[in-house]
């Protein structure tokens with residue numbers, strides 16, 4: 001299994017969630033975060049306001065998926081979240097050792 005961590009622009013959340021659902025994703029964590037990327041200290045526009053400070057609001061998605069579909073889900077997020085402007089986000093992929101569905105005790109891919 002893989003953990004996909006993606007930061008996206010907040011206004012893209014609903015579109016990305018829909019695209020992931022259509023692609024078969026059944027679980028997702030969403031957190032409102034602030035962060036910075038390569039333009040640290042430079043301006044980035046968010047909802048018409050110019051951020052000259054280092055931290056810009058983003059949404060972080062975390063999803064655990066089977067190895068075989070990880071690349072596909074990364075592509076879905078990447079294509080859907082892309083505007084072509086700076087600050088479109090980053091995607092990281094990590095190995096996951098174990099998952100457990102608490103209700104049933106199922107483990108591994110059966111639990112996701």
Ligand SMILES: Nc1ncnc2c1ncn2[C@@H]1O[C@H](COP(=O)(O)OP(=O)(O)OP(=O)(O)O)[C@@H](O)[C@H]1O
Nearest residue numbers: 007034035036037038039058085086087088089090
């Ligand atoms: N190396 C990193 N490690 C952890 N989080 C990061 C890293 N780079 C970016 N992020 C997170 O992703 C968010 C968006 O980054 P961003 O899209 O601005 O990356 P970038 O490299 O500056 O690309 P771009 O040039 O397109 O803006 C940041 O606000 C931060 O939350």
Ligand SMILES: [Mg+2]
Nearest residue numbers: 037038039087
């Ligand atoms: Mg940036």
